[in-house]
Amino acid sequence: MEIITDIAPLRARLRHEASVAFVPTMGNLHAGHLSLVRIAQKHASCSVVSIFVNRLQFAPHEDFDRYPRTWSDDCRLLEEQGADIVFMPDEKTLYPVPQEFQLLLPPVADTLEGACRPGFFRGVTTVVLKLFNIVQPHVAVFGEKDYQQLQVVHRMVDQLNLPVEIIAGETVRDEDGLALSSRNNYLDATQRQEAGELAHHLKQIRDSIASGERDFPLLEQLVAEKLSKRGWVVDYVAVRQQHTLLPVAASDSSLVILGAAWLNQTRLIDNFLLTLP
Structure with a gap:
């Protein structure tokens, strides 16, 4: 090398x-x-x-x-x-x-x-x-x-x-689902235990949509509220069209669920892709 x-x-x-x-x-x-x-x-x-x-x-x-x-x-x-x-x-x-x-x-x-x-x-x-x-x-x-x-x-x-x-x-993840990131080094032991919740809650949105839920603003709001109650400061939780990142239209089948939030002084981001039938 x-x-x-x-x-x-x-x-x-x-x-x-x-x-x-x-x-x-x-x-x-x-x-x-x-x-x-x-x-x-x-x-x-x-x-x-x-x-x-x-x-x-x-x-x-x-x-x-x-x-x-x-x-x-x-x-x-x-x-x-x-x-x-x-x-x-x-x-x-x-x-x-x-x-x-x-x-x-x-x-x-x-x-x-x-x-x-x-x-x-x-x-x-x-x-x-x-x-x-x-x-x-x-x-x-x-x-x-x-x-x-x-x-x-x-x-x-x-x-x-x-x-x-x-x-x-593809995103590489730890066992609890946390996306690997250089900024994960900022987390102390307690924060690291909590950090996987961002991925967990974004996956909940993905699974809800896959099961037929289509009220995207409500799903975004509920996850933002859940994270906030756990002590996170949420920048955004959003369901978007994969390629344009515009709000999802009725005809869109390729979606991405994105989130960014602060855990104490560390900002974490993550996303999950979903293709509907």
Whole structure:
């Protein structure tokens, strides 16, 4: 495995690769990230994983400074997984001057996560587009846990005619259903015991819809109330159409149930997909 920290050496290394699959990460890797690497390895002869904590997608009050940085452990895990290249740029490499050029995003980026974290998707799309231009992958793999992010990246690739195939990796979960996330490290033992309730309650919505319930606002409200009573601070619980993330119409059969909520000082997100007959 090679560790590369600058753009020119990475481009030189990749110039003659027949196919490149790319997994962008912010590090602090866990089994969910490694599952994305395994998917990438199946789709190209060379796998590239980036590790970069992107300041642009954090608001001033958010956790950029305390976001877990475990680069040595990350590289060890990636080497054990058989990744070919780890790209670990610093901020001066990706942002040598203030990043004045950014994308004008579609309305979907202002809903759900975008409404709770203004500017988040602008920061995400900026760094992803820069990384795509640097790595020039044939395939890029993103996790379904960050479902809205996945859809925004899909739209960016489609509408800007980027020559990258986006592949989604299924959410990897702990035994109690909690979606693996780097921010789970913030949870103490008591909070960790409670954290699986977000997934549990979103699954309840999925199961209710599968059983024929169609009052989506009521289902959203009931789960938000249940979580609030358990001490969570709920940002949103929402049933949406999978590809547009718009409210569900009568003709829609591909649904996603999404939720984001705070457990003490830790913000957790999750989702479940459902396809109706």
